[in-house]
Amino acid sequence: MKNRIKVLRAEKNWSQAELAEKLNIARQSVNAIENGKADPSLPLGMRIAGAFGVKVEDVFEID
Amino acid sequence: MIYSRKGLWIARGAIFLLLAVWIVLARSIRPPREILPWVGALLVLTVFALAIRAYFCLDEIQRTARMRAWYYGTALGIAVSFIAVICLRARPDLLGDFVDWMLGHRSPPPLFYFVAGVMFILLAQMAGYFAVRAFMALPKRNP
Numbered sequence: 001m002k003n004r005i006k007v008l009r010a011e012k013n014w015s016q017a018e019l020a021e022k023l024n025i026a027r028q029s030v031n032a033i034e035n036g037k038a039d040p041s042l043p044l045g046m047r048i049a050g051a052f053g054v055k056v057e058d059v060f061e062i063d
Numbered sequence: 064m065i066y067s068r069k070g071l072w073i074a075r076g077a078i079f080l081l082l083a084v085w086i087v088l089a090r091s092i093r094p095p096r097e098i099l100p101w102v103g104a105l106l107v108l109t110v111f112a113l114a115i116r117a118y119f120c121l122d123e124i125q126r127t128a129r130m131r132a133w134y135y136g137t138a139l140g141i142a143v144s145f146i147a148v149i150c151l152r153a154r155p156d157l158l159g160d161f162v163d164w165m166l167g168h169r170s171p172p173p174l175f176y177f178v179a180g181v182m183f184i185l186l187a188q189m190a191g192y193f194a195v196r197a198f199m200a201l202p203k204r205n206p
Contacts, residue, residue: 029124038124
C-alpha cells in the first residue's frame with residue numbers, strides 16, 4: 001500500500017516524532033508506515049488522515 | 064491498553080533488573096537447593112507477567128511486528144533444534160565431547176541432559192526471534 005504521509009508531513013512541517021505524538025504511537029511505527037514496511041489498521045489509518053485533516057483515500061492508495 | 068513509552072521502559076527495566084538481581088544473588092548468597100526451583104518459578108512468572116505488560120504498552124504496528132518476529136523466530140529455533148537432534152543422532156559422540164567441554168566430566172545426572180535439552184530449544188527460539196527482528200529492521204529494497 002502506498003501512502004502520502006511524508007508529503008503531508010512536509011506540508012505541515014511536522015517531524016515523525018511530532019506526528020507520532022499526535023497519534024500516540026511510536027516514532028518507529030510512523031517510520032515503518034511511511035516507508036511501506038507496515039500497514040496500519042483502518043482505525044489507525046483514519047486517525048492518521050484525521051491528524052492531517054484529509055480523507056483516508058487522500059493518504060493511502062492501493063498498489 | 065494504549066501505547067505507553069514510559070510503561071514499556073518500566074516493564075523492560077524491571078525485567079532486566081530482576082534477572083540481574085537473580086544472577087547476583089544466586090552467585091553471592093548461594094541459596095539452599097530446596098528453595099531454588101520455587102524462587103526460579105516465581106521469577107519466571109514475574110518476568111512473564113512483566114513481558115505481557117510490556118507487550119500491551121506497544122502500539123499496533125509494534126505488536127504486529129513482534130508477533131511476526133516471534134512466529135518466524137520460534138519456527139527457526141525449532142528447525143535449528145531439530146537439525147541439532149539429527150546431527151546428534153548421527154554423531155552421538157559429539158554430545159559427550161560437548162558435555163566434557165562444558166562440565167569437565169562425562170557423567171552428569173540425567174536431569175542435566177533434560178534441562179540442557181529444554182534450555183537449548185528455548186534459547187534457539189529466542190535467538191531466532193532476535194535474528195528475525197534484526198532481519199526485519201533492514202531497510203526495505205524497492206524494486
